[in-house]
Amino acid sequence: MADNFLITGSEKLASRKNFKLVGRTEKFEELCTILTRMESNSVIVSGPSGVGITTLALALQARKSDPDAPFDIVNKRLFWLDTDGLFGLGDNDAIVKQFKAIFATLNRTPDSVLIVEDTLDLIDALRNSGLMHIVNALTAMVKAKKTQVFLEVREADLTQVLKCHSDFRDHFTLMDLTEPVGAELEEIALHGARDLEESYEVRIDPAAVKAAIDMSSKYRSLDTGLTAAQPARTRTLLDRGMARYLLRAHSTPPLLAELEAELARLTESGSSSGDQEKAASVRAAIARHKAEFAEYQAKIKGYYAAQRDGEKSIAQMEAQLRGLEEEEKKRHLDDPAGKTSTGDGDFDLIARASGYATPEILKLRGDIARTQAAVDENRVKYKAVTKEINDRLLFTASMVIDEFSLISGIDASKLKQNDAVKLLNLHGSLKRRVFGQDAVLDHIDRAVKVWRRGRRTDRPLPFLFCGASGVGKTEVSKALAEALFDTDKALNRYDMGEFMEKNDVTKLIGAPPGYDGFAAGGEMTNSVRANPYQVMLWDEIEKAHPDIFNICLNILDDGRCRDNLGRKVEFGDVVMPMTTNIGADHALRVGTGPGDLSQDEAYELTIRDLKKAFRTEFLNRFEGRENIILFHKLNMDTIEKIVFREISRINAFYAAQSIDVRFPEAQLREFCDKIYSPEIGARGLPGRIKRIEAMIVEKTMADATFSGTLDIGFDATSRNFTSNWIAHDRKAA
DSSP: OGGGTEEEHHHHHHTSTTOOOOSOHHHHHHHHHHHHSSSSOEEEEEEOTTSSHHHHHHHHHHHTTSTTOOHHHHTOEEEEEOHHHHHTTOOHHHHHHHHHHHHHHHHHSTTEEEEESOHHHHHHHHHHTTOTHHHHHHHHHHHTTSOEEEEEEEGGGHHHHHHTOTTHHHHEEEEEOOOOOHHHHHHHHHHHHHHHHHHHTOEEOHHHHHHHHHHHHHTTTSOSSOOSOTTHHHHHHHHHHHHHHHHHHTTSOTTHHHHHHHHHHHHHHOOOHHHHHHHHHHHHHHHHHHHHHHHHHHHHHHHHHHHHHHHHHHHHHHHHHHHHHHHHHHHHHOOTTOOOOOSHHHHHHHHHHTTOOOHHHHHHHHHHHHHHHHHHHHHHHHHHHHHHHHTTOEEOHHHHHHHHHHHHOOOHHHHTSOHHHHHHTHHHHHHHHOOSOHHHHHHHHHHHHHHHHSSOOSSOEEEEEESOTTSSHHHHHHHHHHHHHSSGGGEEEEEGGGOOSGGGHHHHHOOOTTSTTGGGOOHHHHHHHHOSSEEEEEETGGGSOHHHHHHHHHHHHHSEEEOTTOOEEEOTTEEEEEEEOTTHHHHHTBSSSTTOBOHHHHHHHHHHHHHHHSOHHHHHTTTTTTTEEEOOOOOHHHHHHHHHHHHHHHHHHHGGGTEEEEOOHHHHHHHHHHHOBTTTBTTTHHHHHHHHHHHHHHHHHHOTTOOEEEEEEEETTTTEEEEEEEEOOTTTO
């Protein structure tokens, strides 16, 4: 009975055509070692979804057929538990009966190993059915060394699985399967790409695989639907990209877009004889591709129609055949009179009842066979035409990037820039977003370039940004995220005002065992494990509890830390700016008047204050204080640039509604002069500008079809905006 819900290793392997374990040599050897030793030789393998635990289990069965396989592994009898089938019975008595049969099979089979693919699902099903005693029985068999068990567990579920039985930790060896990286990941991904090539019958450029690895590794913090671990993320991205590419390539000639773009370029470039000749050649190529593709499409549609009609005809004839066979069987096997005749006619009846067919049935079977042969021949022709089209296709790195751009919303032109180009353009990218801090941006630009292109270490890049509120400390962090990782969503901000108590450290690395939230892990460590490429902003670091600094020192020293579950978290690709308002008073006194400070004097006074607030070893972690940076206070020219940028953003957003905002320069300057305060910096300005947008929203809500110009003024007495709407002439428009 157990055979129904125990899948043998050979059956499992047969379901995976051309299975081969690629990479994972060390982990596979570790698994084999665990299974062949005397004590704690059952195993719980945990890892993120998609990391390849099931593949590792299946590799055990595949290894048995290798000529050099050790007999310790060859002797193992592997069984997979069909959990879904078991609990699909829906009857607890039947489920218990089946489990008893399963345990009996495992008990009488020497060197048996039971493999459970989703352990938490099994435990939840047993708990919901009131059958947790089955876990006790299975654990008792493991303790008695009557069988071995291989439990596959998602890392997020590990704590819940370990809680379900106190003996799991003593009699099972825990094995953590982490994501492959580097050459191993590339080797696995290339092997997976070959499977996709066979499935789609389209070639994949190896550069496309590398691009998929890069995209799915670097940007996995985004909500892209690529939530599994590597190598599954890379395969998913390739799969999605190829599906979209084929839909387009099979609906329009693959090279048509390129030829039309080339024709448009030649048409715009001028009317020289050379361009005209090239344009004529391109037009001819376009016409040729269109005609050729139309011919292919006509053939494919014809084959498809013939295929559909043939299959429909076969289905009708088979239904007719079944009716005739049933009728013949009933007519010749039933003898209501209970008599048996011995004439020649009765011999024919007996012969038919014994399996001989009537002429009508024989004819119908022949028709079905001939139609099926025609359908099979038609299918071969269909595949030949589609293969001829697909052989011309190549899935490239550019297509991977375009697909990821659609998924993530990041502009494809940014994704196509390599790191060297991004670093080359870093200073300009920062200056376009942050005004009035040129010296600060110069410093950050140099530090990032040395960190990324100089002698690499495993440590993050730390900064301590000092200065008054609203001078751009947070904005620089956002600009860094956008410049290095193509989106400011790569910024993770931690407000240290929320980490002022001793127990708040658990928010970062997770709660200790026995406390609520232990299984969830830490907010910071989970974030970096999910996405090691990020800018991690620790805002107002002076407010943090001293224990937070201990964690920070460990990260800045070693480039890693461990979370509450003991998992190592690497910070080698993280930029870690920290902000503080210490030094604000000194920065605000920088000037050229009597009693004012120079920038260097303000910096020295700030360092003095920092020494009072922080431990020396903490300050030394910022590249020997090289990356402790004092931001300047903003001058009026900078404030005017910020306000003008906000007005420009409003205009860009409402341009589709034909609404334009005008703010005369004199009025803008007066607004900045009256509203700006160095103590709060530019922080309050966007809120003021929102009032302008509120005027637009009110107007468009009252009249959804309105279009016009909003003239903004500023009343210095009331310190409020004035407004005047000028409607556009719709008739003229």
